[in-house]
Amino acid sequence: MNTDYVEICPTAYHKMVEHAHEVWGWEIVVYLFLGGLVAGLLVLTAALELRAGERSKSRGLMWMPFIALALISLGMGALFLDLHYKIHVFRFYLAFQPSSPMSWGAWILLVIYPAAFLLGMGSLSGDWRERINGWVEKKSKRLKGLLDWSFEWADEHRRTLLWTNLVVGAGLGVYTGLLLGTMVARIHWNSAVLGPLFLSSGLSTGAAFMLLFKLDKDEQRALVRWDMLAIAAELFFIALMLISFVGGNHAAQVAGEGLLGGKWTAPFWTLVVMLGLVVPLLLETVEIKRRLPLTVVTPVLILIGGVSLRAILLASGQESCFCDLR
C-alpha cells in the first residue's frame, strides 16, 4: 500500500496534526548537555589523578567535583522543570525499573552526589580544609565531627572514590544516550550507538569545560590529547550512526533523511560536525604539535557543538516517527 498522502481527522494530539510531537524541549537539551558535561568532568578529573598517581596541585581540579555537583544540580533543576507532574518527583526514588534507562539515570544521578562530594572533600587542599574547619567549628561541634570523619574517609578511600566517580561518570554519559537510543518509536534515535556517542561527546565537552580553568600545563596537555581522542571517537560514532541509516532497513533510511539532505542537514554539519568537532580537532592538533598556548576558542567551539548536537538530535528524534514510513 503506497500511500501518497494521508488525511487525519484533526482530533488527536497527534504527530501528523501537530508537526512536532514535541514533549521534550529546551529543559531536556540543557539536562542532556550538562549531564554529558558532568560525566566528562567526573571521568576526566578521576582519570587525571589516576594517571598522575598523586593529587593535583591546580585549584581548578580541586574544585572540579563541587563544580560538577553544581552543574548536575542545575541539570536536575532543568529536568524538574520538564516534569508535568512535579509534586510526584519523589516517585523516581520509590522504584527501580531495570528496563527503563530513565530509572537507571535517576539512581545514577543520586549516587553522583555522595561520590562526587566525597571526592571533592578529599581533593580540598590543606588550606581550604582549615578554613572550612574553622567555619564549621563555630557553628556546631557535631557537624565538625562529621566533617572530620568525611575528610578522613575520603582520604583513606581515595582510590575507590576515583574509580567510583570514573565509572559512575561513564554511566551517566552512556545512559543519556541509551535513554534516547532504546526508543524504538523514535526511529531517528533508535540505535545503540547513541550511548557511546553521548559518552564521547560528554568527555569532549567535559574536557573543554575543564580547559577553561587554570590547570597545570601537563594536565592541560593531557586533557587536550584526551579530548582529541574523544572527538575522534565522536566522529567515529557519528559515522557509524550515518552508516546504520544509509545501510539500514526502510525505517533507518527514512530516519536518516533529516541529517542527510533534510531540514537538519545544514545545522548538523556546520554546528556539530564542523564547528563542534573537526575544527577543534584541527586546532588542537596544531596546538599540541606547535606547543602553542591554549586559547578559549577551542573549548567554546566544542561546547557549542555539544549543545547543538543534543538540541538537533532531540528535535529531529521527536519528529521522527513510524508514520513517516508510509
Added chain:
Amino acid sequence: MGLLYDPDRLKRPLIRRDKRGSQVFEEVDWKTALDHVAEKLSKYTATPEALALYSHGYGGTWFKHLVKAFGTPNIGAPSDAQCRGSRETAFALTYGSPLGSPEHVDMPHSRVITFIGSHLGENMHNTQVQDLATAISHGAQLIVVDPRFSTVAGKARHWLPIKPGTDIALLLAWMHVIIKERLYDREYVEQHTVGFDELKKHVEDKTPEWAFTRTTIAPEVIVETARLIGGARPASLIHPGRRTAWHGDDTQRLRAIAILNALVGSYGRKGGFYIPAKPELPKYPTPPYSRKRAQPADWQKGQNYPFADSILAHGLRDAVFPGTADYDIKAWLVYGCNLPLALPQPERTREAMEKLDFIVAVDVLPSEITGWADVVLPEATYLERYDDIAAPPYREPYLALRQPVVEPLHDSKPGWWIARELANRMGLAEYFPFENVTEYLQTRLEKGGYDFAELKEKGVILTEPQPLYIEDGLEPTFCPDTNKIEIYSQKMADAQMPGVEPLPHYTDPEEPNRADEEFRLLFGRSPVHTFGRTTNNRFLSSVVSKNVVWINRQIADEMQVTCGDWVVLVNDTWTCGTCGKQHSGKSRPSAKCSGCQAEPAEFVQEKPVRSDPIQVKRTRRIRSDCVYMVHGYGHDSKGLKFARGRGASDAKLMTRVQVDPVMGGTGMNGNFVRIEKTTAPKEAQS
C-alpha cells in the same frame, strides 16, 4: 449534552429594543412576551393568510396546528424547495406517492447501491448509515457518482467523478445500455409500468460515447457500471439522495433516477425500495379548522409550478415584498429554522426581514434568525420536553416518544406549552383543550389502542408488521388513474411547459468560466454536526470546529496555496435587467439570459460577495473545476459566542439560484466563485 449546557442558549423570552437585526433585546417574563405576540398576531384575525409559519423538526407540530387553526395556508420549510422537494415530486409523478422521510430504501438487502451525489456517511442520518454499513458487511457493491471523493466513494467499487450538472446524461446512458443489453426486469416492466417504448426511443441515441463528452466519464466505465447496476436487479438500488436541489433540472434528474429504479425493478422489491407501513394513530380530538383558507402565497404573480407538492419556503419570503405574490405576507412565526443561513440569497432574506411587520422566533439557540426577530421565545431542548408522538413510515412501523429527562433549564418552555398559551390568547383555546401534554399524549395513544405508560418506559413501541415487498404478496398501488409506474409521464406532457418534459431531457449546465479562474461551489455535511445548528456546541466542536475549502491539488499548486493557507471565496453576480434572473461570473456572460433570452448587455453587475476567510485543504479528492466546503459555519450571531466567526459561511455565497420549473425548488449548486489569497484573520480560531 453540549446543547443542554450550552452557555449561549436562549434562557428567557426577549423583546427587541432597537432596530431589527441589531440584536439588542430586553429580557421579559413569559406573560409579557406571549401577550405581546398574541396582540401582534391578532391583527391578522381577519386576514390570517398574512401570517407565515416556518417549521422544521418534530417539535413543530404544535405550531402547525396553531396556525392552521388561525387560518393561514402558508406553512413552509426549507427542507422542501431547498432540499428534497424535487425528489418528492419526481417520485410522486413516477410512482404515485412521494418518497417521504425517511426514504424507504432497503439497503441491507441490496447487492449494488448507486449513489448520485449523496455522501451518506458524511451526512449522518443514523439509521441509514447503519443500513449502509450492514449492506457493506453483506458484500454490497457501491457505485458513487460525485465530483468529490467522499467517504462513501472510498468504499465504492467505482467512483465516477462526474462533471457537475451532467448526471442526467449519465443516467440516460445507463438506461441506454441496460435496455440495449436487456438488463432490465422485463416481467416487472411489463406488469407495472407504462411508457417503456417511449423511453426506449428516447434513449436510443444516448450512447456511452455521447454521455462521455458531457460527463467526462469514460464510455467503458459507463458500460461496466450499467452492467453492474442491471446485473444485480432487482436488488439494485439507485439511491435518490436527500438534498437534491442542485441545478434547477432536479425534478427531471430524480425522475431519471426513479425511472432507472423502475427498469431494474427495485421499487417495492427486496434490496430496492420497500413499501413502508405507517402505524395508525388517531388524531387528538379538536374542532375542525373552521376558517376558510386562502391559496398559499408562495408563487410569484404569474408563476406556475404545476407539480409542486409543498409550499416553497423561499416563495413565502418573496411574498413579503409587496406586490410580488397574489397577496402580501406581513408576519412570520419561525420555529427552528435559521432562515438567514438556510435560504439561498441571504441578502434578499435580510431585505424581507426588514420589511415584515412582525417576526417571532421560537428557538433553542440564538441563531441568526433570532437576531432579526421582534420577539424571541426560548424553547426547551429535546432533552427537556415532550414532543408529539412520532409515527413515521418505516420497515417496522413504530411509535416513538420524545420525553424529558431533565427539567427545563433557565426559563425555557416546551413547544406545546408555548403554542397553547398563544392559542389561549388568540381565541383558539378550543384547539388546545388539554391542560398538560401528557393528557394529550395519553388520549391519542389510548384512542389508538396503545399504552402511554408502556411507551414512556420503552421509548419506542413496535406495531403490527406488514408485508414490505411485492415478493411477499404486497399489492402495490402506483399512480392514480393508471395504477402503473409512469415512466412516461402524460401529466407532465399535458402541462406543455418548458422544462416539464414527460421524459428527462439533458441540457448542458452553465459552467464556471475557466478564463476567470472560477470554480463551482459545492457544499455538504459533516458527520459530527447537524447543519449549522450544532456548530456552537462546544462538545461536538472539540472534534470538528471549522470548515475548510477543498481545492484540487493541481489548482492549489498553480495558485501556490497549500493546506492551512487562508483564502476568500468571491462570488460575482450579474442580474438581468429585464427579468431579474441572476447569472454568475466575473466577466459579463456571453450567452443570453437563461430566463428571458435578453441580451447580455442588459445585465447589471452586482457587488461581489466575499466569504469569510477560510483555510484551504489541498487535496486530490475533488475535480479541478469545483471547490467544496461543509455547510453551517461562519455564524455572525452575537449570541453564538463559540460559533461566531469560526469557519466560513457558504450560505452567504448562495447569491444565485436556478429554479426548478416543475416544482419551484431552488438549485444552489450553480454558484461560481473565484479564490483570492488572504492573510489569517486576527484571532484565527482553530
Added chain:
Amino acid sequence: MSRKRYAMVVDTRQCVSCKACVLACKAENEVPDGFSRDWLMEEVWGDYPNLSAENRSERCNHCTNTPCVHACPTGASHVNEGGTVLVSHNKCTGCKACIAACPYNARYTHPAGYVDKCTFCLHKVQRGEQPACVSICPTKTLFFGDLNDPTSEVYKLLRSRRFKVLFPETGAKPNVYFLY
C-alpha cells in the same frame, strides 16, 4: 482459570469516520479539551481519479511487548487485567518517557499532571459492559473482547477475516487489529 488477553478489532470496511467514537470516549472519560484518546485516520492514496481510501478508528494498542511500560521509570505505566496497559496517576511524574516511547503517539499529557491514554474502558469492561467507543459505533465497526476466549467475537473475526496491525515492525505486538 485462563488468563484474558483483551483486544479490539476495527472493521475498516464499515468505518465512515463519523467520529462518534471520539465523542463517546470524550464524554465517558472526561478527556480534556484539545486531546483525545482515540481518533480517526482517513487514509487516501493514489492519484486522481484512481483513489482509494481506508478509514480507521485508532487508539492505544495495548501492546503485548509494551515500549511504554518498559520506558517508565516509576512503574506508573503498567500492565493490568487482560493485558490492558494503564497509568497509575499517583505514580506518574510526568516525565513523558512513555510518550516518546510510544510508536503510535497514543498518549498525551493530562492538564492534571499525569500522562493519559485509552484504557479500553476497563472500568466498564469490569462491569460487564463494552468500552464507550464500541457501544456507540453506529456502523458496527468496533469489537472488543478476550482473544483467549474462542467464543468471543474478536477471536472469531481474527480467524475468519484478513487483518493487519499498525507498524508490526516496531515489535510492540499491538492488540488492536484492523480488518480490511
